[in-house]
Amino acid sequence: MERVVIYGGTGGIGLATARALRARGSPLHLxxxxxxxxxxxxxxxxxxGFTAGxxxxxxxxxxxxxxxxxxxxxLVYAIGTIQLAPLAKLDAARxxxxxxxxxxxxxxxxxxxAPALRAGAGSAGAGIVLFxxxxxxxxxxxxxSVSMAKGAVEGLALSLAAELAPAIRVNVVAPSLTRTPLAxxxxxNQALASGIAAMHALQRLGEPEDVAKLAxxxxxxxxxxxxxxxxxxxxxxxxxxxxx
Numbered sequence: 001m002e003r004v005v006i007y008g009g010t011g012g013i014g015l016a017t018a019r020a021l022r023a024r025g026s027p028l029h030l031x032x033x034x035x036x037x038x039x040x041x042x043x044x045x046x047x048x049g050f051t052a053g054x055x056x057x058x059x060x061x062x063x064x065x066x067x068x069x070x071x072x073x074x075l076v077y078a079i080g081t082i083q084l085a086p087l088a089k090l091d092a093a094r095x096x097x098x099x100x101x102x103x104x105x106x107x108x109x110x111x112x113x114a115p116a117l118r119a120g121a122g123s124a125g126a127g128i129v130l131f132x133x134x135x136x137x138x139x140x141x142x143x144x145s146v147s148m149a150k151g152a153v154e155g156l157a158l159s160l161a162a163e164l165a166p167a168i169r170v171n172v173v174a175p176s177l178t179r180t181p182l183a184x185x186x187x188x189n190q191a192l193a194s195g196i197a198a199m200h201a202l203q204r205l206g207e208p209e210d211v212a213k214l215a216x217x218x219x220x221x222x223x224x225x226x227x228x229x230x231x232x233x234x235x236x237x238x239x240x241x242x243x244x
Contacts, residue, residue: 002073002120003027004219005064007055007109010037012180013131014078016212018045021074024220029068031060055079055105056097061112068113071120074127074219075113077106081149082182084142098145103152106130110160114168121167124221128164130157132174134234150174154230161228169227171218176234178206201236 004021008014009030018028018041027047032038038050051067053060065072081098110128117126132150135143154172161170177196179187187193187205197205211233217223218231232238 001026002071002122002126003029003049003069004074004076005029005031005068005072005109005113006076006078007031007064007105008078008080009050009076010034010041012078012182013175013178013208013211013215014076015041016208017076017078017129017215018048020209020212020216021219022046022048024216026073026219029064031055031064055109056100058108061108064109065112065116068116070116072113072116072126073120073122074129075109075117076129076215076219077109078129078131078215079105080131080133080182081146082186083145085145086142087144090145095145095148098149099152102146102149103156106153107156110170114164117164118167122221124224125165125167125169125227127219127223128157128160128168128170129215129218130170130172132172132230134174134176134232134238136174137230137232137238157230158228165227169218169223171223171226171228172230173211173215173218174230174232174234174238175206175211176200176232176237178208178211180208199237199242200234201240201242204235206233206235 009018010032030050035052042048051064135147136151157172
């Protein structure tokens, strides 16, 4: 079984996906900013290498590919931002940061890894998973910057799915609000979190494991006939109305 690279594999959805893939037997290579947390996660998971660096540094991506190996079975780009602000409070620097981390980082990660993914594809193809948000499909106030960046991720994924087929499959997972460290500024406010949970048909917020199970499946050979899809893990938020 070929190695899977996971950007953002030290916490939240990225770490949950790493655990789900290790449970399937996949060796891993984690990428994140904090070398200490990477080492800790690698020790927990076993059969796991790691590279420390920031995705805003273009030099990180070829280094990851060099250190992860010449044959890869998959790539998960589980890095993102949550910058919520009204239009009047947004500026070019904040918007550029969202775009660089969410969309450009995903592009550069795939571009650097593509030769190794082709080499390790096998009969089921190598699997790439990128992440969007329910806010792209729904349209929420104060989400202009992150929705624009994640919308670019969805467009990127569809284009790459067409270009890289049949050796490489590309899919997107679009969660609703999930209880991760990235979302803690929202979820730690119990009244706010409860109010948002009530907007979902399933009446709760997502957990990292909810999202990770789908991401691990999409990387795996079980999803050999799935590509070019944007799949919501959102408790029904994108398509169901339970009130009014």
